[in-house]
Amino acid sequence: MTRWQPDARERLERAALQLFTEQGFAATTVPEIAARAGLTTRTFFRYFADKREVLFAGNEMPEYATRLMADAPPGLDPLTQILHGLRVVAQSRFDGRKEEMRQWRAIIATDEGLQERDLHKRSALAAAVRDGLLLRGLAPTAAAVLGDTCVTLLHVALDEWLAHDDDRMLFEIVLSTLDSLRASLVVAPAND
């Protein structure tokens, strides 16, 4: 047994990402991941239920969103609240980690089960944001549509951020994606 490792989770995640990238998701085993991280298989299972979870568990976005929304100052309008959450997430989880995120995306794209898990996580994040807005008194339809839109803004912006090698921060792109959405929604009459 190794002694307690304060950074064990991050080391396991990094090791898994490396191995999945080098030799594929299907071909990689949990003992290989643990060995690459310099830890035991038993330590691996203290943090993750299986090798799939190592790609998702570090990113407890729904729980994180729930906490962020509960901690926001009262009286903020819903969009300001969502933008605040998106900024915190963009800066703390994504900026400076573009290469890692690209590797992550590339691995997800190789496996249908991983894609389903990714969609499930997005849906859970939308539901968490919706529930947070409901708790703060927003009407159900407005909360549901904003929950979904929050996830849309994050993921469309992420795609653009990952597709370019410029220096833009992710949150800048979230804001320009929001501008694009606003512009698209005011063009047409309400009925055709």
Next chain:
Amino acid sequence: MTRWQPDARERLERAALQLFTEQGFAATTVPEIAARAGLTTRTFFRYFADKREVLFAGNEMPEYATRLMADAPPGLDPLTQILHGLRVVAQSRFDGRKEEMRQWRAIIATDEGLQERDLHKRSALAAAVRDGLLLRGLAPTAAAVLGDTCVTLLHVALDEWLAHDDDRMLFEIVLSTLDSLRASLVVAPAND
């Protein structure tokens, strides 16, 4: 062998929905569905790969969206195009079938695999709308965000439509959901 049945697909779908509702998705077999529809198992497999697919294949929404978008008159702005598609879908696929849709939703809620398939179908629909908008010259980010938003409007409106027993048509609720989204997006400043 029964002779060719022009309405075989619909009869199989109706029979499956009845049986899944009566005795559960897991407990129902393909031969039972075929028998309830008065058709053979072989006929079932001419239309559907498995009993899961009978819940989804009748609703070829992504292909339908692609066709709708390709057939739209040139020069329509993107939102008008999307609203046109949502109106056609609401009227032709949903209005007048509320009970059936409620049964469908209730069955999906009982099985994690069905929920994943549903999320996958939503994601495929968003991608089809995005691709249709790209083909018509919209910029990638605008197309992606509108593709997602189209699916959001449909599904949030569907939830509200299914939750009430009033006489509103689905498309009316799509339009009020859009109004709600517009209102939510103009409240806040672009940066906080």
